[in-house]
Amino acid sequence: MTAALLLIAVVILGAAAAAMLRRNLIHSALLLILSWAGVAAFYLWAGAEFVAFAQVLVYVGAISMVVLFAVLLTRQNHVGDLLVEPGTRARATTAVTVGACMAAVLSAAVMASRFPPPADHAPVTSVRLIGLQLMRQHGAALLIVGVILTVALLGATVLAATEGKPDPEDTP
Numbered sequence: 001m002t003a004a005l006l007l008i009a010v011v012i013l014g015a016a017a018a019a020m021l022r023r024n025l026i027h028s029a030l031l032l033i034l035s036w037a038g039v040a041a042f043y044l045w046a047g048a049e050f051v052a053f054a055q056v057l058v059y060v061g062a063i064s065m066v067v068l069f070a071v072l073l074t075r076q077n078h079v080g081d082l083l084v085e086p087g088t089r090a091r092a093t094t095a096v097t098v099g100a101c102m103a104a105v106l107s108a109a110v111m112a113s114r115f116p117p118p119a120d121h122a123p124v125t126s127v128r129l130i131g132l133q134l135m136r137q138h139g140a141a142l143l144i145v146g147v148i149l150t151v152a153l154l155g156a157t158v159l160a161a162t163e164g165k166p167d168p169e170d171t172p
Contacts, residue, residue: 004045012038022148025071051125066153073160 010037019031036059043052134142 010042029067036060
């Protein structure tokens with residue numbers, strides 16, 4: 001294991017653990033972005049440049065902005081509202097138990113897998129070829145998905161920003 005991989009793993013796991021332990025949702029979202037950036041760094045280390053580029057565009061860029069907008073638009077502007085109540089020991093124990101079970105199941109599945117023998121030569125693919133493939137055959141679908149996501153984000157913004165009038169019957 002190289003020092004670079006060890007550093008990337010520490011950043012990913014440290015940011016994810018810190019995001020999980022923080023009580024402030026904004027800080028947790030920012031730490032989650034750091035964790036996603038670490039995953040992109042891992043993809044770069046592994047030689048998957050296109051996947052790293054997609055990770056940065058989709059998760060670090062788009063998904064993180066949606067998470068931040070969702071947190072900021074659905075919460076009140078009070079600082080106390082952004083704090084999450086601390087978890088109980090029972091919840092922590094359940095989370096660790098479920099995580100350990102999932103790790104055991106995934107480890108068993110990986111160990112039982114039979115990988116095909118290595119091919120004589122790997123297929124030649126570059127970021128340019130993947131981009132051409134996306135823009136030629138799937139260009140229209142890519143544009144439609146972009147429009148749908150934009151409309152969904154605008155709709156969520158309108159719904160979150162619309163304040164209903166208080167019902168006089170609800171006030172004591």
